[in-house]
Amino acid sequence: MIETPPYDFVVVGTGAGGLVGAIAAKLNGLNPLIIEKASVWGGTSALSGGGVWIPANPLMQRDGVADSIEDGLAYLDATVGDVGPASSRERRLAYLHNGPRMVLNLEEQGFAWRRAPRYPDYYPWLPGARIGRTIEGETFDGNRLGAWLKTLRSSGLPAVAINTDAAPQIPTAFRSLRSLFSTLGVVTKTLAFRLTGRVPLAVGRTLVGQLMAIVQRLGIPVRLDTPLRSLIEENGRIVGVVVGEGERILAPRGVLLCAGGFAKDAEYRMPLQGVTGEWSPASPDDTGDAHKIGAAFGADLALMDAATWFPVSIYPDGTINPGIWERTLPGSIIVDSSGQRYTNEAASYVDAGLAMFERDRVTPAIPSWLVFDSRYRNRYFFGSTPPGVTKAFVESGFFIQAATLEELAGKCDIDPDGLKRTVERVNVMAATGVDEDFGRGNNVYDHYYGDPTNRKNPSFGPIDKAPFFAVRQYPGDLSTKGGLMADEYARVLRPDGSVIEGLYAAGNCAAPVMGRTYPGAGATLGPSMVFAWIAARHSAGAN
Numbered sequence: 001m002i003e004t005p006p007y008d009f010v011v012v013g014t015g016a017g018g019l020v021g022a023i024a025a026k027l028n029g030l031n032p033l034i035i036e037k038a039s040v041w042g043g044t045s046a047l048s049g050g051g052v053w054i055p056a057n058p059l060m061q062r063d064g065v066a067d068s069i070e071d072g073l074a075y076l077d078a079t080v081g082d083v084g085p086a087s088s089r090e091r092r093l094a095y096l097h098n099g100p101r102m103v104l105n106l107e108e109q110g111f112a113w114r115r116a117p118r119y120p121d122y123y124p125w126l127p128g129a130r131i132g133r134t135i136e137g138e139t140f141d142g143n144r145l146g147a148w149l150k151t152l153r154s155s156g157l158p159a160v161a162i163n164t165d166a167a168p169q170i171p172t173a174f175r176s177l178r179s180l181f182s183t184l185g186v187v188t189k190t191l192a193f194r195l196t197g198r199v200p201l202a203v204g205r206t207l208v209g210q211l212m213a214i215v216q217r218l219g220i221p222v223r224l225d226t227p228l229r230s231l232i233e234e235n236g237r238i239v240g241v242v243v244g245e246g247e248r249i250l251a252p253r254g255v256l257l258c259a260g261g262f263a264k265d266a267e268y269r270m271p272l273q274g275v276t277g278e279w280s281p282a283s284p285d286d287t288g289d290a291h292k293i294g295a296a297f298g299a300d301l302a303l304m305d306a307a308t309w310f311p312v313s314i315y316p317d318g319t320i321n322p323g324i325w326e327r328t329l330p331g332s333i334i335v336d337s338s339g340q341r342y343t344n345e346a347a348s349y350v351d352a353g354l355a356m357f358e359r360d361r362v363t364p365a366i367p368s369w370l371v372f373d374s375r376y377r378n379r380y381f382f383g384s385t386p387p388g389v390t391k392a393f394v395e396s397g398f399f400i401q402a403a404t405l406e407e408l409a410g411k412c413d414i415d416p417d418g419l420k421r422t423v424e425r426v427n428v429m430a431a432t433g434v435d436e437d438f439g440r441g442n443n444v445y446d447h448y449y450g451d452p453t454n455r456k457n458p459s460f461g462p463i464d465k466a467p468f469f470a471v472r473q474y475p476g477d478l479s480t481k482g483g484l485m486a487d488e489y490a491r492v493l494r495p496d497g498s499v500i501e502g503l504y505a506a507g508n509c510a511a512p513v514m515g516r517t518y519p520g521a522g523a524t525l526g527p528s529m530v531f532a533w534i535a536a537r538h539s540a541g542a543n
């Protein structure tokens with residue numbers, strides 16, 4: 001075994017949380033090391049939409065949008081409810097107080113933020129809700145990362161200068177001038193980057209890209225291909241890590257675990273959640289290592305049944321499409337095998353995913369079917385596929401197409417009478433624009449990914465123009481939520497509530513302050529970054 005010279009503080013993982021934790025450690029006088037098990041960096045954070053949900057953030061203040069810690073707390077209380085100490089009052093307040101501070105701190109280090117002023121909280125009718133709490137990184141030139149650009153984790157999709165508020169305009173680009181101009185803005189900005197030799201990193205990739213640029217400027221060492229294997233404990237305190245083939249790295253000021261969730265460890269996940277993770281677009285390295293290692297050192301685990309559920313479709317090449325607008329735009333519904341709707345399809349993804357599991361307990365609903373008509377297909381993008389482009393999807397079997405609803409039901413093994421009755425009822429309700437069954441489109445969140453030109457209800461409309469289509473829907477997830485119990489300083493706790501000195505956890509390896517729900521866009525990246533920031537400052541004695 002080789003002993004390497006000690007750092008003060010070891011951060012495990014190069015997602016948004018890990019990078020922020022290392023930056024905060026360095027800025028507060030520690031000498032951190034970041035270790036990453038993969039040969040690429042950025043984790044699921046790099047694959048994400050990059051939205052960060054921070055109530056009362058400084059960008060809102062600058063834009064004159066009223067918000068407060070009190071309203072943030074009221075909203076968290078109303079949405080998360082009582083899920084035990086993972087989301088104690090102390091943790092909620094720690095998140096709310098430190099979120100804006102972290103945003104400013106990163107800004108001082110050169111991080112360029114922008115706000116998504118139109119994105120509503122996911123439960124806009126609850127006390128304390130707001131529109132526009134989500135922030136994200138400005139499009140960033142990847143070349144500024146130098147050699148680190150090559151090892152940035154990628155989904156394989158082309159780099160496009162998109163941003164959160166522009167995304168919902170894309171599917172309706174041919175429906176309204178506003179959507180068209182917004183989408184052309186994305187195209188123009190992307191071209192402007194490309195034609196000047198710059199690489200447009202946006203959403204999750206600008207988030208981790210800008211953070212990595214700060215990490216590099218501060219001279220923080222990052223070791224790829226360095227998996228955490230175990231911890232070093234001395235007199236009940238964690239004082240280092242064991243990595244790779246047994247290399248020991250000492251870290252007298254502690255270890256911050258930011259190693260993500262367990263979406264992709266089928267064996268670990270199946271007994272806890274009843275799914276393998278095959279429908280999750282999370283990073284393949286999201287295998288619960290920190291959960292297992294932390295538990296072996298006496299940590300408590302909580303909310304291990306929870307995930308950021310997200311209905312997905314699977315493209316013929318196996319790519320997972322966590323489609324949000326597909327089920328939100330008018331002219332589509334989701335039905336189970338009996339042909340019945342069972343939820344508001346435009347609800348937040350966690351609720352839509354949970355509804356699929358709940359329905360499946362009474363009627364087979366995995367997969368469910370997204371059913372839509374030709375009007376829908378000819379109006380809107382499906383994922384990144386333009387309206388009307390249908391043939392290849394039908395030929396590959398991804399879209400099931402039929403001239404009548406009865407024929408469609410037969411092809412999908414859906415009860416034909418059930419489907420016919422459901423669609424008839426939807427068409428009657430669509431004439432008034434009121435979904436009396438599930439309230440689809442009765443709040444501003446449902447409209448965010450809707451079609452504003454569908455005036456009676458931007459997210460609800462008739463299905464009556466043949467041919468008809470169906471696409472399988474699975475209850476996927478953006479990653480798991482449950483993890484190591486931690487306190488308001490992100491210190492990992494034992495089942496008796498005592499602190500494991502020297503061990504911190506943030507992000508999807510920590511039990512979530514958001515509980516089983518998802519209050520707004522950015523409700524996992526936000527806590528990952530904020531609690532990592534808190535942890536590092538606590539270790540440095542700065543809190």
Ligand SMILES: Cc1cc2nc3c(=O)[nH]c(=O)nc-3n(C[C@H](O)[C@H](O)[C@H](O)COP(=O)(O)OP(=O)(O)OC[C@H]3O[C@@H](n4cnc5c(N)ncnc54)[C@H](O)[C@@H]3O)c2cc1C
Pocket residue numbers: 012013014015016017018035036037038041042043044045046047048049050051052053226227228229258259260261281282283285286287289290308322477478479506507508509521522523524525526528
């Ligand atoms: C398509 C998509 C869109 C999303 N959009 C959003 C969004 O807009 N807003 C939002 O809040 N959330 C979003 N999410 C969810 C969000 O990306 C994750 O919840 C978040 O990235 C988790 O951050 P983390 O720091 O916990 O983990 P990660 O970002 O996954 O980082 C963990 C890192 O630890 C590394 N690691 C794992 N095990 C070890 C080990 N043993 N040793 C060393 N390193 C290890 C991993 O390789 C990884 O690099 C999205 C997810 C997806 C898939």
